Amino acid sequence: MSVEPITIKNLTIEEAAAELARLAREIAHHDALYHGKDQPEISDAEYDALKRRNDAIEARFPELIREDSPSRHVGAAPSVTFAPVVHARPMLSLDNTFSQEDVQDFVASVYRFLGRLPDQSIAFTAEPKIDGLSMSIRYENGKLVTAATRGDGTTGENVTANIRTIKEIPNELPKGAPAVVEVRGEVYMAKSDFLALNKQMEAEGKQTYVNPRNTAAGSLRQLDAKVTASRKLKFFAYAWGEMSEMPSDTQFGMVQKFKEWGFPINPLMKRLNSVADILAHYDEIGLLRPDLDYDIDGVVYKVDSLELQQRLGFRSRSPRWATAHKFPAEQAFTTVEKIEIQVGRTGALTPVARLTPITVGGVVVTNATLHNEDYIKGLGNSGEPIREDEHDIRIGDTVIVQRAGDVIPQVLDVVMEKRPADAVPYEFPKKCPVCGSHAVRERNEKTGKLDSVTRCTGGFVCRAQATEHLKHFVSRNAFDIEGLGSKQIDFFFESEDSALKIRTAPEIFTLERRQRDSLTKLENIEGFGKVSVGKLFAAINERREIALHRFIYALGIRHVGETTAKLLARSYGTYEAFATAMKEAASLSGDAWDGLNAIEGIGEIVARAIVEFYKEPRNVEVITALLAELNDGTPLPAEQVAASGSPVAGKTVVFTGSLEKFTRDEAKARAESLGAKVAGSVSKKTDYVVAGPGAGSKLDKARELGVQTMDEDEWLALIGG
């Protein structure tokens, strides 16, 4: 983050809204890097800090939770990619309103903008805001040709094959429909279908889903459309994109047309003439909400006349003629039965509240994250109180839980009147609950403050850290070994059989050899068949050849994410050169140490973490065993970047704002292939900032620092088109 964040308790509502907008943008950017191109710019910890800040602000201002809030998205995003589709007309979003006054202001602004007097009545439509995924479905000459997700509003993903499996969406339009029709609306999963699916998953011993919206999203993002077909997705039509002809001149009329053409439309849509009527309909829909078989999160009001819509036009991303009147976030009361501690790869101890199961907006909630020791005590990341009177959270407490389309529900507050007389403050463990090693809070070297995270110091000794470490090692951006998932790792790790057990990464590679001479055959073990064992060994053997940056990333050195791993690979070229330098840098001085610190993008904390990692004999031992398993005893040397020829070779570039000709990932890949370094934030070392529409603080910073800025076209001209 470029600016020092304001303490959350001091935020005004306007600042909070602006901050949430910024966080949504920033987190979405990092999500795209992480999931799309596997090239994160920040460490997991930094990412988590952004998410935590977002969550904390949302906890204080639940009414500000955004449509695109990071808390509404599943962390583990889709691993599949779909072809991009550029929307013929951008897919816009809606402004949010939260109170009756907001709605009155909205209506008044429409009258004002159009220069109408209150007695020249303007009609509005009011309909539920469906909590699903918006979709644009294009028909040419009556035939469904493309279906695309909203994406960033300009470019979505092509999910045509999947959409074709939704029975409620016609594949053909009746005769007489215009030649080009784009129907837009919401794909969703009915609550009843969601609950039935979860029941089935549970019966099959599989992981259950979190909520209908995420399940619908996951069901659509399937490369195999048969899976989508089995999920019973549904649809409501409520808007349109390109139309070669307009079959009606009102919002209401258009939607009725969609109904005639065979699309489901929401039965609660009404055309109304006054603010009072609009607000009455909002209340009515609010009362019906618990009984509807689909999740809704507000009511959308739109100016009915298309001519007036046209005149009102748009602000940057949302129309002036519409607004979403949100319902308050869903909350419920329940009790904290237990507080349990989960231990992650880096040893972080995360407390989780086990709750008496409760339904919040139709979804059963049993757990809520408590983040860290301070959070339980009622303190935020900077030590500020986050609950009234600094209430802590205790076992036995009645708490208010909030689920805002969220994966992990939040504990908002404690009902002090209901606190049992014998409730005692929770004592955060001083020892790792898994391995018994000391658990400590480190002091941040930069700020001198205590870290909010408590960490187990057990390292390899800790079973939790070791298994999480192995899971990281085989993960998609590291060794990417198919067939070795979380369940399998746990199984191999727990095994005591010398022909089966895997406690360290090199043992993954010796498994096949150990199996050969053994009587306990993997293929006879439940969950593994002959075919899957063959595939697993093949997948493992394939990785005896591995790119240097993947290898370095897989080691799981603290603070070394993929971007850093790439920098290291590029700078040192071979593993040998890298490891030698790291060992030579052990004293934190001398040429090797200076060389490491001179790499742009590597700061002192990261440099230290790497050197410390190599000082640990156990690490070196494991790496030696691992290298022996690789072809030629080493990872592949890093690709040499074409450092000459291009005017941008060796330059550091930052892309910001939205790009129109490329996706961010494409622009980045292109720049890198020309020898440029792509950075996530602007500093004195930045050479160029390429700014698209919507660029904000990074562009300001570039100007402030006198860094050269350019738009996308100028950039293209510079790199030669």
Ligand code: IVH
């Ligand atoms: S109208 C130009 N109507 O809300 C406005 N949107 O923040 C086009 N949504 O991305 C959208 N129900 O996914 C509209 N009845 C409804 C809606 C609705 C849900 C979603 C949609 C859109 C988001 C806008």
